[in-house]
Amino acid sequence: MEKHKNTWKKLSTTIQYSNPWIEVQHHEVLNPSGGEGIYGQVNFKNIAVGVVPVDAEGNTYLVGQFRFPLEEYSWEIPEGGCPLGEDVLAAAKRELLEETGLLAKNWTMISRIHTSNSVCNEVGFIFLAENLTQDEASPEETEDLKIKKVTLKEAVELVMNNQITDSISIAGLLKVARLKGI
Template structure:
């Protein structure tokens, strides 16, 4: 048996909802065991972008905001959407500047992720930004953001204690922590003591 072969058969599809950011489609399917059923899929019209900014003292920046879908306040790394087809690095540079006012001289792409692959096709890219300089933030009109500069280790502790629940942030912070432990970050841009 070829485990990489798609075991699902689509017998029909119907658009259910569409806006500027997502669309929802309901598929009529034959499932892997041969039964008839339905499957709903949320298609994202943007690629998620996440950035871990690190200064030369190993401080990072978190962005706090109230998240409408989960009805709670959330501390996260700088994040945003990249329209499909746009260069991911350019989108990361734009989002970092918009949300924090930071510009970075050095960028490293560290991961590509799927965010909720049981119900959506949302994907994302994670970057580390170093060689930071501060300018004025330029948040979008829908964003009411708080910015917090803190030691990277404190952000890592916020992940391990459950204070950061955003999956992109968790993934990015844990990945950077491992990279720091293994000396896998571009060492000339970060001084580890």
């Protein structure tokens, strides 16, 4: 891909809010046309990791939970945060085990994505996990999770019918389906 020049200019930046997970910045800017303006940005203090576990029969495992910001229930692939500086594969393995109790012998990084590049800098890594064995799940205290085993084809139908709306889940499930010829 060709490289493009940044046509935005930051005049000043202030941190409006910060907690252990995010930081909200206010920028005074010159936009690409040279006009003065403002830009709000959310910086994440973790890297997003998602895992599409696929068993020998072609099933995958979805995690259901109530999502506070959306005020609705969401079905997703197992996912979570990787502290900056931690190995993303190690974080993906931890999240899969914590949320589903699954261990995988084979891991493939299938995607690097930006989750919402108009207002935040969050980057995510999505892995395919195969050759699965069951262990015991240990969700975090903030997680009230339900696990659903479905075929990969059924998971794609849930995406196509807008029943799975999480961007990392959509990207991961569609990419794995394409890789598997589904």
